[in-house]
Amino acid sequence: MPNDILVHLPVDRPADSVIDCAISVAQLFEAHLDGIACAYQPINPAIVVGASAAYFADATQYNTDLDLAAQRLDQFQLAVRNSGLSHGGRTICDSPALANQTLSEISRLYDLSIVAQADRSRRSHHDALPEAVLFNSGQPMLLIPYIHTGPLKLDRVLICWDGSRPAARAVRDAMPFLHKAGQIEIVAINEDEDVPEDLLADALIAHLARHDLAASANKFACEPHNIHSAILSAAADTSADLLVMGGYGHSRIREFILGGVTRGMFKSLTVPALMSH
Template identity: 45%
Template sequence: MFKNILVHIPTERPARPVIDVAVSLTAARGSHLDAIAIGYESTSAAGFAVEGGTAVAALMEMEHERASERADSAISVFATEARLAEISYGVRTVAAIPAEAEETIGTLARLYDLTVVLQPERSFSSYDNIIPQGILFNSGGPMLMVPYIHKGPFDGRHVGIAWDGSRLAARALRDAMPYLTAAETVTAIAVNEDRENAGEVSLDRLVSHLDGRGIKARTERLTADQGNVHGTILSIAADSSISLLVMGGYGHSRFQERILGGVTRGMFDSMTVPVLMSH
C-alpha cells in the first residue's frame, strides 16, 4: 500500500513543506515517488490565440516558455532532495492554463496510491491553491494535505480519526489503514455524535472494529457548534499530540462547480497537522 506516490510541487509558493513530507514518507516505505510541477500560462494570453496572427503566436510561445521555466525551476528543487535521499523517483513538468492544470493533475492522480499536496493559503493569491480541491474530487484516491506551516519530515506515529459514520469517513479509514497499523497511538474522534441512533457506525463500534485488526484506539467525544466542528477536531489534535488526521473530504456540485463542505472547507483553511482525506 502507498507504493506508488504522486506529489504536486507548487511553482508559485514555497514547496519545502510538501517536499520534505513526500520524500521522507517515500523513503520510510520504500516507495516510488513521482513529482509534477505546473507552470501556469496566462488565461488572457490564451484568449488572444483565437484571433490568430504572428504577433499573438509569438506572445503565446513566450508565455508557454515562461510557464515551462517556472515548472522546471520548481521540479529541480525536488529532484535535488530526492537524489540526496536516494529514493526511487520521477519528475514531470506541465505548462497549462489553470483550468486545464486542475483537470490534468486530478486525472493523473488516479493512477497513484496516494497524492501529496500543499494546503491552500487563502491570504496568498495563487493558482497552486486550486490543485488540492481538484485532486480531492477527481483522483478517486486518498490525498495527503500538508500544512503550509509544516516543518520537517512526515510523522505518522500519532493518528487521529475524525469519525461520523459516513461513507466518506469509512473510505478514509480504509485508505489510512497502513498508517493506523503502524501508529504508536490512535485516537478516534466523534463530534456531536448521536449515541442513541448511531447504531452500527457508532464510535464504539469503530473502536471494536479497529481492535479486531490489532489496533488499539482511545476515544474522544465532544460537542461543538456546527460552524466550529473543524476547530474542535484541531483542538483535540493539539491536546493529544496527533501528527496525522484522517477524515472524509466532503463536497457537492452546484452549477457544474465543486463546492467543499463546511467542515472540509474549515480544515482546508485552518489545518495545523497533515490530513489524509478521501472523497
C-alpha cells in the same frame, strides 16, 4: 500499501515542507515517488468578457512560467536523489482550470497524492488544486499545511469519525499509516445526534481491533459551524501528527462545492491530513 506516490510541487512559493513530507512517506513505505510541477499560463483574453474581465486582470499576476516549474522540479529531484528512492518527475503547462483538471486526472494512477495547503496570504492558481485532487482523483490525498516543517511523523494519529461513507473510505485508505502509528485516537463530534447506532465510535474501535490496531475515543458536542475548529483543537490537545478524515462536498452538475467542515480545514489546517472522498 502505497507503492507509488505523486507529490504536487508548488511553484510560486517554497516547497521544502511538501518535499520533506513526500520523501519521508515514500521512505516509510519503500514506495516510488514522482514529482510534478505546473506552470500556470494566461487565459486567452479574447474569450474573457463582462464580469470575468476583472477576475482575469487580477488572476494574471498569479501566472507562473516553465522556468520556475523546472527549478522546482530540479529541487525535488536533487532532494529525492539523495534519499536513494526510486523516483521520476515532469512539468506541465496550461491554463489554470485545465491544468488543475489534468493534475487531478494524473493523480488517478497513484496510490497517494501529496498536495500543499493554500496559503491565504499568498494567492495562487495552485490554491484550487487540493479540491480538484480530492474530488476528481478517486484516490486519497495527503494535505500538508503551509506552516508545516520537516518529515511526516506518526506518533499520534487522530481519526475524525462521523459514520459517513467518506469517513469510512478515509479509514480504509489510512490503514497503512495506522499500522505505523504509535497511538490512534478517534474524535467523534455530536455522535448522539448524527451517527447511526451501528456506526458509533465504539464500533470503529472494534473494527480497528480486528486489524490489530488499538484505539481510544474522544466524544464531545459542539455547534455544527465550529466542528473544524473543534477537530483542530483536539489535534492540538493530543499533539496529533496526522489527521484522517473524509472530504465532504455537495455535487452541483458535475462539480463539487466544499462542505463546511472540509472548507474550514482547507483554510485553517495545522496538522497534515489524509483525506478521502
